[in-house]
Amino acid sequence: MGFMTTKKKSFDFKLLRRIFSFTAPYKGTLYLAIVLAIVLAVISPLRPFLMQRSVDVYVATKDLHGLMRLGIEILCILVVESVLRFWFTYRTNWLGQTVVNDLRNTVFKKILFQDIGYYDRTPIGTLTTRTINDIEAINDVFSEGIIAIVADILTIIAIMVVMTVTDWRLTLACLATFPLLILATWWFKEAVNKSFQRVRNAVAALNAYVQEHLTGMYIVQAFAAEKREAGKFDEINREHRDANIKGIFAYSVFFPIVEIVLACSLGLLVWYGVTRILHYQCSIGVIISFYMYLNLLFRPLRMMADKFNVLQMGIIAAERVFTVLDSDEFLTNNGTLKAEHIRGSVEFTDVRFSYKAGTPVLKGISFKLEAGKTLAVVGHTGAGKTSLISILNRLYEIEGGQILIDGHDLHDYDIYSLRSHIGIVLQDVFLFSGTIADNITLRNPDIPRANVEEVSKMLGIHEFIMRLPGGYDFDVMERGNTLSQGQRQLLSFARALLYNPRILILDEATSSVDSESEQLIQHAIDTLIKGRTSIVIAHRLSTIRKANEIIVMDHGVIIERGNHESLIEDRGAYHNLYTAVEQMKEKEVL
Numbered sequence: 006m007g008f009m010t011t012k013k014k015s016f017d018f019k020l021l022r023r024i025f026s027f028t029a030p031y032k033g034t035l036y037l038a039i040v041l042a043i044v045l046a047v048i049s050p051l052r053p054f055l056m057q058r059s060v061d062v063y064v065a066t067k068d069l070h071g072l073m074r075l076g077i078e079i080l081c082i083l084v085v086e087s088v089l090r091f092w093f094t095y096r097t098n099w100l101g102q103t104v105v106n107d108l109r110n111t112v113f114k115k116i117l118f119q120d121i122g123y124y125d126r127t128p129i130g131t132l133t134t135r136t137i138n139d140i141e142a143i144n145d146v147f148s149e150g151i152i153a154i155v156a157d158i159l160t161i162i163a164i165m166v167v168m169t170v171t172d173w174r175l176t177l178a179c180l181a182t183f184p185l186l187i188l189a190t191w192w193f194k195e196a197v198n199k200s201f202q203r204v205r206n207a208v209a210a211l212n213a214y215v216q217e218h219l220t221g222m223y224i225v226q227a228f229a230a231e232k233r234e235a236g237k238f239d240e241i242n243r244e245h246r247d248a249n250i251k252g253i254f255a256y257s258v259f260f261p262i263v264e265i266v267l268a269c270s271l272g273l274l275v276w277y278g279v280t281r282i283l284h285y286q287c288s289i290g291v292i293i294s295f296y297m298y299l300n301l302l303f304r305p306l307r308m309m310a311d312k313f314n315v316l317q318m319g320i321i322a323a324e325r326v327f328t329v330l331d332s333d334e335f336l337t338n339n340g341t342l343k344a345e346h347i348r349g350s351v352e353f354t355d356v357r358f359s360y361k362a363g364t365p366v367l368k369g370i371s372f373k374l375e376a377g378k379t380l381a382v383v384g385h386t387g388a389g390k391t392s393l394i395s396i397l398n399r400l401y402e403i404e405g406g407q408i409l410i411d412g413h414d415l416h417d418y419d420i421y422s423l424r425s426h427i428g429i430v431l432q433d434v435f436l437f438s439g440t441i442a443d444n445i446t447l448r449n450p451d452i453p454r455a456n457v458e459e460v461s462k463m464l465g466i467h468e469f470i471m472r473l474p475g476g477y478d479f480d481v482m483e484r485g486n487t488l489s490q491g492q493r494q495l496l497s498f499a500r501a502l503l504y505n506p507r508i509l510i511l512d513e514a515t516s517s518v519d520s521e522s523e524q525l526i527q528h529a530i531d532t533l534i535k536g537r538t539s540i541v542i543a544h545r546l547s548t549i550r551k552a553n554e555i556i557v558m559d560h561g562v563i564i565e566r567g568n569h570e571s572l573i574e575d576r577g578a579y580h581n582l583y584t585a586v587e588q589m590k591e592k593e594v595l
Contacts, residue, residue: 020320023327024146027104034100038152041093046159048086050167053297055079057171060290093156101147108326109140115330121400122360123332129220130213135329138208142322150316157305157312164302172291178277179299182269186306189262194313196255201318203248210241260307267303274299340418344426347411348376349507349538351397356406358396366392368561369406374554376411376507379539381549383582384558390542393558394510397540398427410508428506428533434493441470442477445499452503460503464529466495491526498529509539555579 028035055075063072113136168176218225218234225234274295281287351374358367367389374380382390396403399420408415410423436444445460446452457477461467469492473479481487481496488496501509511530533539541549549555550569557565557572557579565577572579 020323020327021146021151024104024143024319024323027108028100030107031100031103034096034103038093038097038100039155041089041096042152042156042159045086045089045093045156046163048082048089049160049301050164050298051082052079052086053294053301054167054171055082056297057288057290057294060293061288062290064290097152098148100152101144104147105140105144108143109136112136112140112326112329115332119332120402121395125360128213128217130211130216131209132329133216134209134212135326138205138212139322139326142205142319143326144319145315146319146323149312150319154309154312154316157309160305161302164298168295168298171294172281172287175274175277175281175287175291175295179270179274179295181273182266186263186266189259189266190306190309193255193259193311197252197311197314198317200248200252200255201314202321203251204245205318205321207241207245207248211245214238214241263303263307267299270299270303271296338420340416340420340423342413342417342419342422344410344418344422344507347426347507350374350376350409350411351380351508351538351540352409352412354407354409356396356408357404358392358401359404360392360401365404366561367396367403370561370563371406372554372556372563372566374538374540376538377536378553379534379541379551381541381543381552381555382558383543383549383555383579387560388558389561390558391512392561394429394512394540394542397508397510398424398429425504426506427508427510428501428504429510429512430494430497430501430533431512434490434497436481436488436493436496438480438482440475440478440480441473441496444481444496445503447500456503457499460499464495464498464502464532465525466499466529469495469525494526495529498526498533502533507537509533509537511539511541511543557582 025035055078059072059075059079062068063075116132116136165176165180168179214237218238225231274292278287278292278295282289282292353370353372356367356370357365359365370389370393372380382393384390392401395401397408397415399415410418415423437448439448442454442457445457454477458467461470470476470479511533530541534541541552543549553568554566555569555572556563557577559578565572565575565579567575573583
């Protein structure tokens with residue numbers, strides 16, 4: 006799903022129809038905008054026409070009373086036109102913003118329910134661009150795009166019809182410069198179109214780069230890579246600047262050309278108009294009205310090419326957004342079995358899994374874990390431990406074999422019902438911006454504060470929370486950076502216990518924390534796993550001694566299994582891991 010394409014897209018009416026399909030709930034507003042566009046087009050030539058009449062009829066005959074009456078009519082038309090134009094502008098922009106609101110909700114919901122592997126392959130900055138920048142460009146399709154273009158075209162047609170009916174010879178003379186304007190408009194359209202595409206691609210690249218490097222700022226600074234990364238950002242930012250300057254250059258050339266063409270048209274009007282006046286073939290009022298007609302005619306023509314480009318870029322943005330909507334990379338939820346009353350027994354039978362076809366990660370894993378028991382999984386990095394637990398709640402789909410929960414195939418369960426009864430505590434705890442209470446409840450308004458405090462007391466972390474400024478209302482900031490690793494881990498335990506899962510997964514839950522925090526965490530773990538089916542993955546082997554069974558994994562297969570004592574006696578891989586850890590502890594003490 007790349008975002009650096011610069012290939013020019015042809016105008017796609019199919020995509021335009023799909024965009025307008027989102028206006029279905031707001032057809033009344035769409036039809037109103039169309040009617041207002043037609044009415045405004047009809048009204049636009051009236052003021053010049055009445056001005057012509059005032060000069061030729063009332064000024065020429067010195068009819069002051071008639072002139073005053075006509076002036077009031079012109080004023081009324083101006084007021085009506087202004088009100089209608091306000092309503093037209095407001096309703097078209099309202100329609101655009103409302104459609105964008107609905108579309109952005111649709112896209113975000115689509116992203117939320119994507120297969121987790123989708124995020125492994127798609128830069129977060131790209132999805133941010135699709136959800137925010139590209140959808141905002143679709144708003145321009147309504148506010149400055151197709152509806153505005155239709156209104157301008159109708160206005161141009163109405164004015165040219167009135168001009169032709171009034172004096173077709175004078176009309177031809179005034180519009181003799183139009184071929185030059187058409188050529189300039191075509192050049193401008195093509196130049197700005199290319200510039201807009203470059204700008205969109207550069208914005209996507211900027212978003213992706215900034216998102217990635219802000220997330221990984223710790224690594225950037227830890228390896229003193231600030232200058233190097235700033236240089237790379239400068240290259241992307243320079244591309245964004247150059248793309249905008251190309252567009253600015255096109256604007257700087259086009260608008261003076263339009264002014265020159267308009268000046269030439271007015272010059273032809275004066276020259277040919279005066280000639281016809283001298284030959285009594287035209288009146289002064291006609292010349293004055295034609296002056297007004299030309300200004301009304303060139304006003305939409307100035308922006309017509311720009312609006313076509315806005316429309317084109319809206320179509321391109323829509324194509325990118327619809328690519329996200331049309332993605333089928335999501336887990337199908339065909340199961341109907343509810344997990345409310347599961348006991349929690351887990352059985353893997355010859356389970357095979359890979360993230361990428363042809364590169365197996367799990368190679369025929371089989372084990373059985375009885376309800377309420379604890380299984381510990383150990384092994385070197387890359388052995389497949391995390392993959393094992395990632396497929397248990399169907400974050401990824403297996404390639405072969407079978408996973409049973411309480412004797413039922415994993416696919417028989419409703420995904421969301423199943424996941425609500427599987428608690429996960431990860432090594433890298435993610436906390437959202439908000440309060441301590443918000444992060445424990447995941448902003449679930451149905452969970453009372455008393456439940457949060459009760460769970461915290463059970464885990465022994467209530468006192469630590471109350472020592473923070475504001476207690477449960479302490480703002481943890483983005484990613485929980487105001488808390489230590491151990492504190493974040495304890496909050497993740499509270500989050501898991503609050504939802505009272507039947508199956509608990511602890512993935513490296515005591516890794517990278519100090520000994521004091523580990524004692525609190527060990528107490529929290531003992532509280533969590535009590536009476537629950539638990540799968541514990543840890544580098545610190547002291548956390549898994551009490552497990553009912555331990556399996557040792559290496560390169561996607563189980564090479565040993567048993568309890569702590571039996572595996573130590575076997576003097577195999579587990580014994581070697583345990584010995585290495587104990588030796589490291591002795592060095593730390595020394």
